[in-house]
Structures are given as structure tokens and as C-alpha cells.
Amino acid sequence: MSTAFYQELFRPAVYKRSQGRTTRMATGAAIGVVAVLSCWRLMGVFGASHWMLHYLLPGLLLILGLWVAFRIVNWPRFADFLIAVEGEVVKVKWPSRLELIRSSVVVLVTLALLTSFLFVYDLFWSFLLIDWMQIAGAPQAS
Numbered sequence: 694m695s696t697a698f699y700q701e702l703f704r705p706a707v708y709k710r711s712q713g714r715t716t717r718m719a720t721g722a723a724i725g726v727v728a729v730l731s732c733w734r735l736m737g738v739f740g741a742s743h744w745m746l747h748y749l750l751p752g753l754l755l756i757l758g759l760w761v762a763f764r765i766v767n768w769p770r771f772a773d774f775l776i777a778v779e780g781e782v783v784k785v786k787w788p789s790r791l792e793l794i795r796s797s798v799v800v801l802v803t804l805a806l807l808t809s810f811l812f813v814y815d816l817f818w819s820f821l822l823i824d825w826m827q828i829a830g831a832p833q834a835s
Contacts, residue, residue: 702761709773713779713780715779716782717766718766720775727758728754728755732752735754
């Protein structure tokens with residue numbers, strides 16, 4: 694990692710405060726959830742051994758993880774990427790409710806047909822192979 698990254702890690706400023714707020718907040722929240730769950734799991738690993746291992750270490754790691762989450766979404770290169778992502782998402786034409794229902798029905802019917810076909814195909818080959826094994830005198834699996 695470059696020294697610019699480490700300098701950026703310890704800077705408390707918000708990069709381009711008004712741009713890409715939603716995407717950056719969602720990304721920061723997701724990274725924060727990973728940090729919280731990781732520290733919670735770490736508390737479970739240590740059990741009730743020593744209070745420093747059970748509370749202090751996960752707490753310090755949680756604070757560090759949340760700070761890193763805040764700084765990563767404000768790192769200029771990553772923040773510019775998230776700003777661009779939000780700009781592209783605004784351009785997306787989202788389907789109407791009717792289009793969404795029609796597409797979902799098509800997917801569910803296709804899945805039902807494929808599942809039925811594979812079920813019949815599996816039954817055919819299992820019966821055929823079981824008959825061949827009985828003819829050949831191979832022992833059957835129970």
C-alpha cells in the first residue's frame with residue numbers, strides 16, 4: 694500500500710460530501726455490519742475467559758473496523774467510483790409493476806418446467822439402471 698493510502702486513513706475529512714451519499718452510506722454500513730459481526734463472533738470465540746479478551750479486544754477492533762469503514766468510503770479513488778456507480782444507477786430504467794410480475798411468472802413457469810423435465814429424466818434413468826443392476830446381479834444399495 695502506498696503512503697497516500699495511510700495518510701488518507703488518518704484524515705477525518707469527508708471527500709466530496711454532497712456527492713454519492715446514498716451509495717457511500719450503504720457501502721459504509723455494509724462494511725460496518727461486517728465489522729460488528731466479526732467482533733461479535735470474536736467475543737464468542739474467547740468465551741468468558743478474561744475480560745480483556747472478551748470485551749476490550751473486540752471493542753477496540755470494532756472501533757478500528759468502523760473507522761476503516763468510514764475512511765474507505767471517503768478514500769478519493771473509491772469514493773469517486775461510488776459516486777460514478779450512483780450516477781449510473783440513476784440512469785437505469787426500472788421495470789413497472791406489471792413488467793416485474795410478467796417477468797417473474799415467466800421465470801417461475803420456466804423453473805417448474807425444467808424441474809419437471811429433470812425429475813422425469815432422473816426417474817427414467819434410475820429405473821433403467823436399477824433394472825440393469827438387477828439383471829447383472831449386482832447388490833442393491835439400501
